[in-house]
Amino acid sequence: MRENLAKAFDLANTQILRRAQLPKTYTDLIGRKLFLFLLTLQGLVAFALITLGVILRKSRSARNVISPLIRQEIGRAGVALLPMFFFVALALGFLVIGQTISALARVGATDYLGSMMVIVVVRELGPLLAAMLMLARIGTAHVIELGTSRATGEVEALEALGIDPVHYLIVPRVIGMAVGVFSLTVYLIIGALVSGYLFAFLQNVPLTPGDYFRQLAGALGWMDFALVALKTIAFGFFIAIVTCYHGLAQPLRLEDVSRVAVRAVSQGVIVCVLIDALFILLYLAT
């Protein structure tokens, strides 16, 4: 267990680089940043693979401990966030979708409404917004909780009890986050589309609910459902990986926790954008 973690978290080099004095030239600085980026990427990939391995290998062990933890994480990263997501869905509907519908109606382009909503809300805005909110709300909590656990020696205590820290601390968070982002994205999209129409309806846009939802249904293909599901699960998985990695790997002192939380959120945003770009390529290819 410790060996696994040590391999993923072998960050002695990155620590030295982070603490080193500023280089004298810009090329040195760029080189150092690139080197740091590659080392972090290596650690993240190793950590993701270790976590996947543990999820697959230990799916049947200690279920009476891990299953309640997974339920708890789904509650925290899903059910508990429903009010906030409904509020955001309303805001998204009123501020963006309603205005888009009104604008399209004014220029007589309501025929394009369905495909525009699917591209903007279903494929892009919904999943990305859900992921960002989850990163801010739950991801930071992961870093702080795990960083504190690490700093207070709880991780060593787990190892002393023969409990795999990845199984006990990471797996429930990763599964909870993946399920949470997927479910909340679905609620966010439905809420935004409905509230968007309500806003347009209040502005007397000549579009019946039947026409609106028929257009949406017509614009949605099976590929949209499949890719949105895959994308949101990927968002959840990788946000959890990035935040857990930083929480568990880096801080051995309590004073490092806040600094590492900021770094984890920045990297989480980058990872989400990269995943999104990958899925855009997939959409274009299909």
Place this chain on the structure above:
Amino acid sequence: MTETKKAPVIEMLNVSVGTLRDTSFIVLEDVNWSAIPGDFWVVAGQQHSGKSDFLMVAAGLMAPAKGNCNLFGMATDALDETKLTERLRVGFVFEGGQLFNHLTIRENTALPLQYHRNLTQQEAAREVETLLEILELTPLADITPLNVSDNWRQRAALARALALKPEVLLLDNPLSRLGTGHLRWWLHFLNRLSQGHDWLSRRPMTMIVTADDLRPWRHENRKFALLRDGKFFSIGFWNDVESANDPIIKELLAEPVELAS
């Protein structure tokens, strides 16, 4: 004579010990030491002499920087998940307890049982009831560790380490934060564990403790060692400790400095 026939439960051969935060920073070198079943070792040293790191290596929680450390005849490097049963024959009590603060004392104690035997929380709680009673923790069982004093926290850590009934118990400076009453209780209880507690079917438990004060550990059957200047020195029994001329040992035996009122 009988001692030489017993296979060591822990054995260190030319071991170098690094620190937990930086394994390349060596705090102890060339450690050659072994503990056989039923031993009670007291490893003493001043602060930052490497006691905790030594114990972590002995328990297999940290790899030695150099040399070989064996637990029950198996290299600690090889103690992966497939050898978990061997790993669970060793219990570890951290200095300060290192309890999980989000769990109650009962849940902390039950966690290893719950995890390794796949018990429900209620089943595991029933299993640890006797242990909590023996350790006088029942009234505090439903309180989280941060809401009890250091004395009780340390005792809860002992309960958690004993939950799986290990054969070897390693304790990192267990008496350092205790009040007088609790200190007496610990010495008496550890002695009973070492000689064979009823709860363990009178099976003697092998104990290795670290200490920065030797006086409470006075006992004729205990073995003593000293960590000094990055080296491990086996001293012998209590009479050898008392007759030693080493200034560090004398310091570890000295009365604490009384502050002027």
